[in-house]
Amino acid sequence: MKTIAAYKALPIDHPESLLDIDLPIPNPKEHDLLIKVRAVSVNPADYRVRKRITEGSTATILGWDASGVVEKVGALVTEYKSGDKVFYAGDLNRPGCNSEYQLVDARVVGRKPKTIDHAHTAAMPLTSLTAWEAIFERLQLPKAGKPVDQSLLIIGGAGGVGSMAIQLAQFVPGLTVIATASHSESKHWVKDLGAHYIIDHSKDISKQLTVLGYEYVDTILCLNSPDEHWNAICNITAPMGKICGIVPFLKAPDINLLLHKSASFIWEMMFTRTMFQTADITTQRNILNAISEMVDAGSLRSTLKQIIGQINADNLKKAHAQLESNRTIGKLVLEGFNSRSINH
Numbered sequence: 001m002k003t004i005a006a007y008k009a010l011p012i013d014h015p016e017s018l019l020d021i022d023l024p025i026p027n028p029k030e031h032d033l034l035i036k037v038r039a040v041s042v043n044p045a046d047y048r049v050r051k052r053i054t055e056g057s058t059a060t061i062l063g064w065d066a067s068g069v070v071e072k073v074g075a076l077v078t079e080y081k082s083g084d085k086v087f088y089a090g091d092l093n094r095p096g097c098n099s100e101y102q103l104v105d106a107r108v109v110g111r112k113p114k115t116i117d118h119a120h121t122a123a124m125p126l127t128s129l130t131a132w133e134a135i136f137e138r139l140q141l142p143k144a145g146k147p148v149d150q151s152l153l154i155i156g157g158a159g160g161v162g163s164m165a166i167q168l169a170q171f172v173p174g175l176t177v178i179a180t181a182s183h184s185e186s187k188h189w190v191k192d193l194g195a196h197y198i199i200d201h202s203k204d205i206s207k208q209l210t211v212l213g214y215e216y217v218d219t220i221l222c223l224n225s226p227d228e229h230w231n232a233i234c235n236i237t238a239p240m241g242k243i244c245g246i247v248p249f250l251k252a253p254d255i256n257l258l259l260h261k262s263a264s265f266i267w268e269m270m271f272t273r274t275m276f277q278t279a280d281i282t283t284q285r286n287i288l289n290a291i292s293e294m295v296d297a298g299s300l301r302s303t304l305k306q307i308i309g310q311i312n313a314d315n316l317k318k319a320h321a322q323l324e325s326n327r328t329i330g331k332l333v334l335e336g337f338n339s340r341s342i343n344h
């Protein structure tokens, strides 16, 4: 099977940073699906893992965002059969989706939305799962019920996760969504996704909130550069406020800044469930199925911004380079392998 692999932690413009190789098709274990990958998206996780590869390793297959078709199922799989169209992020500790075929645990795989194609679908799983878990599980904002009359500040609104978070936050009744963006195109993008207010993360966040009439915000989702924003976050958090972070700090933050406000900081890590095989691992399948239904109902849209081309080393290098600029809007997608046979 055609596969794109990395063997060394090399800068993305190095000719051997990613290589086209051929590998045998793997066989599904008990809970696995063997999936024929049709489209993939790229995430910062891809270049973070690429940069950590130790020399002398075997082929590392990156990519944790895909849409495809089930080819074979493992002995314990009851939810899916050959020919089903699915989407998933998968497991950071297993080979990724930059390969014609991939093994994925069926318990974290959802049914592909019927109303969009594989490319638009591949843009969604990892960021939807992250945004969903952050908003509804970590920040505990409700999806329905009485209006909450609260505010949510999303720092890094135009990126992959932010683009899904802005949309999912609109399912919380009564929530005011303030998103940050720093360029005219990214500001336009977050406005179009439904943010109520837009502020610029390269300028004083506190002052801009005051202009909007907010001394404090009730909840904050920090999706980018937490070290840079930590002091501002602590200043603008409401008493008893909740902050969710998804990006590691480069330097340990001063958590004491939150004490007087009895405010809490909580992590969201999308791969926790697969990494620790938690008892509620199937929650990710349920979330993806809910996302799929929302797309088909027209209440959520794909955040695909650009299709780079076919899935090969050259195009993946272009996608990594663009993503490493930290200026990507929405999602970058690659589609099809120019392969010997695509049966579905």
Ligand SMILES: NC(=O)c1ccc[n+]([C@@H]2O[C@H](COP(=O)([O-])OP(=O)(O)OC[C@H]3O[C@@H](n4cnc5c(N)ncnc54)[C@H](OP(=O)(O)O)[C@@H]3O)[C@@H](O)[C@H]2O)c1
Binding pocket: 043, 044, 045, 048, 126, 127, 130, 155, 156, 157, 158, 159, 160, 161, 162, 180, 181, 182, 183, 186, 187, 201, 223, 224, 225, 228, 245, 246, 247, 268, 269, 270, 271, 323, 326, 327, 328, 329, 330
């Ligand atoms: N813990 C988890 O489970 C998890 C899951 C997914 C992602 N992540 C991490 O979360 C981060 C975001 O992921 P992503 O996929 O959304 O990345 P992305 O798509 O590459 O994010 C790019 C966006 O970040 C914004 N940005 C750049 N510098 C910023 C700054 N200093 N402050 C605020 N925003 C800034 C840019 O907006 P402008 O162009 O408008 O400046 C751009 O639109 C990455 O570090 C990723 O590794 C973690």
